[in-house]
Amino acid sequence: MPMSDSTVTQWEGREEQAGPQAVTDRDSRGVLGRLRRPRRPRLWFEILLIAVSYWTYSLIRNAVPEQKGKALRNADWIWSAEGALGIDVERSVNHAMNSVTWLIIGMNYYYATLHFVITIAVLVWLYRWHPGRYAAARLALFATTGGALVGYYLFPLAPPRLMRGGHFVDTVMVHHTWGSMASGDLKHMSNQYAAMPSMHIGWSLWCGLTVFALASVPWVRVLGLLYPALTLLVIVSTANHFWLDAVGGVLCLSFGFLVARAWYGAVPYALPRVVAPGPAPEPARP
Template structure:
C-alpha cells in the first residue's frame, strides 16, 4: 500500500476540521431549545439515578487542586493529544493510519450532525438553581480561557456553547485511547490509552461542560464512525481507481483489416510479410 503523503494528509485534515468548526459555529440553535434539551437530559439522568455530573462538579468546585487542573485539561488536551496521536500513527504506524484517520473524521462529522439536530445547553449554563458551578468561569484567572467554554478570553463568540451533545471531548479521547492501546508497544503507553478517555469523561462532567449522557453519546458516535469507515475507504479507493485509470485510445473498438487509427504511422511491408500473407 502506498504511504500517504504528509502534505496531502495535512491539507485533508485542515479542510475537514475547518468544515467542522465552521459548521459547529453556524448551527448554534436558539438558547430556549438548547436549555430545554439540557433539562430533558438532566431529568432522564436523575430519573435513572445516573446524574454523576452533580457530585463531580461539587467536588471539582470545592477542591481547586482538582478543579484547576481539570480546567486546563479540558481547555487544552482535546486540541493537543489528538493531533499528536495522528502524527505518531502517520510516522510510526503508516499501515493502519489511513483507516484510523477515516474513523476519526467520520465520527467528527457525525458529531456535527448531533449538534445540528440537538443543540444542548451544558450543565454550567443552566440556572444556578439546578446546582451546577461553571468551574471554567470560577477559575478563569488561572488560565487563558474566559467564562465562555474553553475559548481564549474575549473569543467566546467564536465557539458554539450549545454543542454539548454528543461530547467529542470524550469521543476523541476514546479514539486516542484505542490507538495507544492497540499500537503502543510499552505498558506505559497502553496504560495511558486506558486512563486518558476515563479521565476525560470525569473532567467534562466535573467542570460542568457535559452530562453523562453526552459522554455516552460521544462513545456511540465513535462506534458509528468505526462501522462506517470501511465503506468510506472502499468508496474512496473506487473513486481514486477511476481517476487514475489510463485512457483507452481506441475506446475499446477494434479496427478492421487495413484500417489505421488516425495519426498512426504506417509500417512498411517486408518481403517476408508478403510471403506469410500469401500462405
Template sequence: MLFLDICYEKLRNLVPAQKQVAINRGEKVLEVTQHMGLSFEPVMNHWVASNPVIAHLANYYYTVFHLPMTAGVLIWIFWKHPRLYRSIRSALVITTAIALVSFYVLPMAPPRLLPSGQFVDVSHLYPTWGSWSSPTVAEHSNQYAAMPSLHVAWALWCGLVVFNVAKTKWVRIAGLIYPLLTFLVVVGTANHFAIDAVAGGLVITISFGVVWALYGHSAFQSALTREELTLTSTPPRVGVRTAASQFVRR
C-alpha cells in the same frame, strides 16, 4: 489535524444556537438522569469546584489538552504506521462529521449553562486562558453543542488507537486511562452530562464500523500495498516441466 479542528470549529459555529431549545433539552436530560438516580454528576461537579487546584487543572485539560493529544496520535500513526493511517484518519473524520450533524439536529446546553442552579460553571468560577465561558470564546463559539461529547469521542479514538497499535504495555494502559480521565473532567467541569459521553462512545463505535464497511477490514489492520495485492490476486505460475512431472507422477 489543525486543519480538521479549524474546519470543525467553523462548521460548528454555523449551527444555529437555538438557545431556548438547547436549554429545554438539557433540563430534560437532567430530569431523566435524576429520575434514574445518577446523582454523581452534580456531586462530582461540586467537588471539583471546591478544589481550586483541581478546578484549574481540569479547565486547562478540557480547553487545551484534547487537540494536541489527538494531533499527536494522528502524527504518530502517519509517521510510524503509515499503512494504518488512512483507515484510522477516516474514523476520526467520520466521528467529527457525525458530531456536527448531531449538534445541528440535537442542540443541547451543557450542565453549566442550565438555569436550574444545580451545577457550578467551573470555567467561569476559575477562569483560565481559552476557557469556554470567557466572553471572548463564548462570543465566537456555539455554547450549545454538548451532545455528543466530542472531547470524549476524540479521547476514545486516541485510546483505542494507542491500545491497539502500541507495543509497550504501559503505553497501551495509558491509552485506556486517557478517555476515562477525559470523562471525569468533562463531567466534573459540568461541560457534559454522562449521557453525552455515552453518545460520544456510540459515535466512535459507528465510525469504526463505517471504516470496516468501507475498507473491508478493521481500522487497525494494515492495508496491503499494490504489489502485495497483485501477488495475492495472481495465482502462482507453474512451469511446463513441473506440470509434466506432476502428470507423470499421477
C-alpha cells in the same frame, strides 16, 4: 482479507517492474480499489487535509443556530432522564472538584488543551509508525466528527454550567482560567449549545483505543485506556457535559469505525503495516 506486511511492503516495487499486464490488472480494479489500498500517506496532503477539515468542522459547528430555548429544555430533559436512571451525580462531582482549587484549575487547562494536543500527537505517531493503518484510522476520526455535527444540529443542548437555576459551577469563569472557547470573552466565537455528543469523549476514546491496539509497550497501552477515562471525569467536573453526552460521543465513534470498516474492509487496527518498499523479487529461472 487484509494483505500481509510483506505483500504491502513490495507492492509498489512489483508494479513498477511487472510490465504492462500488471498495469492493466491494476487499472481494472478501478479508482476505488486504488484508494482503498494501504499506502504510505503524504505529509503535505495530510497537513492540508487536517487543517481544512478542522476549519470546516468549526465553521459548520458554529453556524448551527444557537437555539437557546430548545437547548435549555433539552438540558432539563437530559437531567431528568439521568435522575430516572439514577446517574445524575454530575452536580456533586462538579462541586466536590471545585472545592480543590489546584485540581479544578488543572482540569480546566486539561479540558482546553489536551483535547487537541493528544489527538494531533496520536495522528503524528500513526503517520510515522503505522502508515498502513493511518488513513483508515483518520477516516474513523473524521466520520466520528461528522456524526457529531449532525447531533449538534438535531439536538441542541446546553451544558450543565449554563442550566437554569445556577446549580452548577462554571469553573472557568470562577477561576479565571484561559483557553476555553465556552466561557468568558471567547464564548461569542463558539456555539454554546453544541454539547451533545461530546467530542472530548469521541476523540479521546479514539486516541485511547488506537494507542491500546497498536502500542508495543505495556504501560503506554495502559495510559491509552486511562486517557478517555480521565477525560470523562474532567468534562463532568468542569460542568461542560452530562454523562449522556459521553454516551453520544461513544455512539459517534462507533459510527466512525463502521465507516472505516465499510471503506477499507477492516477496522483500522487490523490493516497491514506499510514499510518502505523493498526490491522486487527476481523472476524464476526456467
